[in-house]
Amino acid sequence: MAELLLIDRAPLASGCVETWTLNDPASRNALSEAVVDGLIAACERAATDADLRGVVLRGAGGHFCAGGSLGGFAKTIGQPLAAGEADPLVPLNRRFGALLQALCALPQWLVVAGGGAALGGGFGLVCCADQVLAHTSAQFATPEVTLGIVPAQIAPFVVRRLGPSAARRCLLTGERWDAAKAQIAGLVDEVVSGDMEAAVQAAIGRHAVAAPQAVAATKRLLLAQHETPLPALLDDAALAFAQALRGPEAPQGLAAFAARKAPPWSANS
Numbered sequence: 353m354a355e356l357l358l359i360d361r362a363p364l365a366s367g368c369v370e371t372w373t374l375n376d377p378a379s380r381n382a383l384s385e386a387v388v389d390g391l392i393a394a395c396e397r398a399a400t401d402a403d404l405r406g407v408v409l410r411g412a413g414g415h416f417c418a419g420g421s422l423g424g425f426a427k428t429i430g431q432p433l434a435a436g437e438a439d440p441l442v443p444l445n446r447r448f449g450a451l452l453q454a455l456c457a458l459p460q461w462l463v464v465a466g467g468g469a470a471l472g473g474g475f476g477l478v479c480c481a482d483q484v485l486a487h488t489s490a491q492f493a494t495p496e497v498t499l500g501i502v503p504a505q506i507a508p509f510v511v512r513r514l515g516p517s518a519a520r521r522c523l524l525t526g527e528r529w530d531a532a533k534a535q536i537a538g539l540v541d542e543v544v545s546g547d548m549e550a551a552v553q554a555a556i557g558r559h560a561v562a563a564p565q566a567v568a569a570t571k572r573l574l575l576a577q578h579e580t581p582l583p584a585l586l587d588d589a590a591l592a593f594a595q596a597l598r599g600p601e602a603p604q605g606l607a608a609f610a611a612r613k614a615p616p617w618s619a620n621s
Contacts, residue, residue, distance in 0.1 A: 356384065356386050374409075392454055408556070468491065484541050495526040561617075564617060
């Protein structure tokens with residue numbers, strides 16, 4: 353059986369970048385339990401990997417991700433629980449939410465790149481990215497409500513990415529967006545009509561000029577804005593600023609700027 357999640361590591365001028373590829377083309381890379389577990393494990397490893405600068409998340413076979421796999425739920429559909437029985441569907445669904453949290457919390461930048469289907473849970477994965485590259489073939493939708501299902505775990509992440517108005521429109525109707533419409537809505541950052549590989553490498557180059565520790569600290573602040581009262585958030589931001597200035601990256605970055613040279617972590621160094 354082929355690996356459902358492929359992880360390839362490539363060097364940068366400083367550190368490395370990984371490509372995580374969902375590898376189940378027959379299902380359009382649906383999110384089975386095994387795929388979710390593999391992605392969570394990859395996130396847990398990445399969270400402590402000091403050499404890893406960034407992650408590119410992709411799908412094999414022309415599609416990004418067609419959403420959650422209902423195969424394991426087939427026998428439960430339409431079946432009520434027995435009195436007092438704990439529902440096994442609850443922890444299964446919640447585990448996907450844990451994956452979305454882990455992707456958002458990655459200390460590295462996360463680029464999603466792909467075409468074809470990005471539906472349901474796949475749409476949720478896209479919402480966790482720091483940058484989204486979509487081929488003109490891409491189709492985005494959250495069709496759960498049209499199937500009598502609730503887009504339970506992805507809903508908060510869709511709101512974070514799109515804002516309440518656009519999130520309501522897609523979550524409550526299941527309407528389908530092409531890449532251009534998704535860009536207008538704020539889901540997609542760049543529409544790629546030509547070579548996706550070239551676009552991915554260009555995105556990596558743009559992100560590789562940023563200092564790793566500064567990226568990690570900035571991402572923590574961006575994540576905390578949804579959960580922390582503003583005064584406490586600004587206190588944390590001031591502490592992060594002071595720590596950055598006193599740490600190793602700021603002296604190197606400022607000295608390189610003054611000398612009109614690239615800093616040591618940059619792809620151009």
